[in-house]
Amino acid sequence: MKKVIKIMIIVLLMNLLSGCWDRRDIEATVPVLGVGIDFIEEEDRDLTKSNKVKVTIQVPIPANMEQGEDVVWIISSVGETVAGAIDNLQNKLNQELFFGHLQVIIFSQDIAKEGINKYLNFFRNSPQIRRLSWLLIAEDTAEDIIKSEPKLESIQSIYLTHMLNNGVSTGRIPDIRLGDFFIRLSNPGEQATAVMLKADKEIIDYIGLAVFEGDEFVGSLDQPETLYYQRTLGVPNDTSNLVLACDPTTEIDRLTIKMQEVSSKLQPELKEDKIIMKIKLKVEAKVLEQLNKNNLGREDVVHQIERRIENKLKREIDKVIEKTQSKFQTDIWGFGEYVRAYYPEYWNKIKWEEEFPKIKISTEVKAYIRQVGMINFTGR
């Protein structure tokens, strides 16, 4: 009798423990790699305010992987909400959509202008989506980027992530992912930014940084401006170089400089109820190219070059800061967070959005040339 009961228990347990509700074979899922979100092109969209969105997704076709062509399938669907549009997409597919491998989420500039938060809610709420995915803003339509055909990689989203990751590791592209975007949306002392892209058939181009006020897109910094933005925040640079123009006062012609080590210190100071933001930047540079034969072994020449780097950086950084203060009036630098950290009592009294355009910012740049190359002009 006992044996029978035991066997019965085992049989029952086999039923219970073998299955799993959430078991899903890899063949039975459609992994989405990229999502693009646009407004649909309606003539009188502003009049009707229907705000229908068009969601374009990119899924790989495993069967074509070996031939290496037509590896991705791009389909799109329209809905009143993002989740609604994705639901409509599901109707067109044989298997279930899976967002766990989502790499890029692209919004068109139009959507971003209207406030991105309501369209992001779906991505925020879903446990499948990782905060390390990229949130991108397309200058034109998101669909264009998803449909572009880069040559080196057959899947656009993978190409894009590689491009972005390399950009981040070399310091060209700011490391602002979905999670960072959410954080910047929530923080009162800084404003959101996102990487901006433009696509043209075969080429996907990184064109700069989208600037937000709250969750509304207000403008963008172009690529060189973003470069200085990055340096101000202390991100070192590996690839982009700084070209110093010809300087008539000294005999030094054009120079190309690489900023290898950048360290920045942001320190707010409160004087008579006014914030002065002090930016101290220390740059270690390397001379890559010079058009005339300066002897870099001479100390005064090196010093001159260092002064020129300092002046150039300071001028450019001030320009970018001025642009954010007067044109956009949004604190994409996160200065507010520093003020909140160092002067919490003052912070509690003010409204940072009103205060930011008025604050004084002083930049101080110190440049050191560490490497001068392999040529030594001592002959003449």
Added chain:
Amino acid sequence: MIKIKKEGKVTERQFSAIIINTILGVGILTLPREAVSFADNAGIISVILASLLSLINLLIIIRLGLKYPDKTIFEYLQILLGKILGKIISFFIICYWFVFTAFVIRTFSELIVTAVLPKTPIEVVIIIMLLLVAYLSYKDIQVLGRVNELYVFIVIIPILLLTILSFKRGHMIYVLPVFRGHSMVNILKSTGRSYFSFLGFEIVAIILPFITTKKLSIEYGIKGWLIPSILSVIVVIASISVFGVFELKNLVWPTFELIKSTQFFALIFERLEVAFIATWVIALFTTASNLLFGIAMGGAQILNLHKHKTLVLSLLPLLYLFALSPRNAYELFNLVDIVSIVGLILTTILPIILLILAEIRGKGGKAIDEESN
């Protein structure tokens, strides 16, 4: 020399492990949000205050227990307060543990269902967890001790490692200002909320009579308290530095999100959260079994039953119903807040009163002590 372990005893190390495993449960999964809920950046102070409060309470309970070295709290309650009142208070403690256990299981099941297994019915997760918990609680105390000792590192190391890795994406500027610009009231409110994640140490009131060397119980009690406290503080600092205070308030499962946004060795180890959940099942399992053991033990003692085993299985259906009673996660969190307030009052006030009573009795009537020995 081989240390001979007596039947029905736990060693000091096991004692520490039981404290650690009982404290580390679901509390730490929501702790960063609770810590900053009122106090913003001073949440770190709140957590430290909460952990210090729990240390004081822990020491008082151990002191009290050492006065009656071979009795559990349910036995000396009857000595101190008299049979009827003692039983009423004992019943109250058991009820609190019972609801606590049920909600701990529910909270974790809720996380599993929202994050990892969206299609699995929550009932199934709860039932499986309950059966596992009951299986351990059904065993004797030394088995409980050994299991805790075995699992303590499996619980601590992954979360510690993952949290430290997550600092990579942190901004230290988000952590400031810790000391200035916060009102004391808000810090204390957050302390009250954070205290939930330190609850569970009161299990020592049950374990103390079984410990082999009673002299060392305070030392090992502090050790058992120290590890979860340090872990909690690290988790809170990491969460604030990665998310910032304001984003943290939006996250339902902050510690889980923290691990979710951690990625190391470039792209090889993605999706660490699933591995984390798998190890955290153990943390939860030990918490719930230790508490269920306490409940069964206490129940047996107030009902004058011989073995605690009688109650374990009969309590399961009730636990299941209690675990299922909140409608959704929000209701659950509100109820958990209430339970944590009850826990705060119970673990702070009751031990002090009992200790004072014991001191008075100890001076006046030693006879009782001898008699009961």
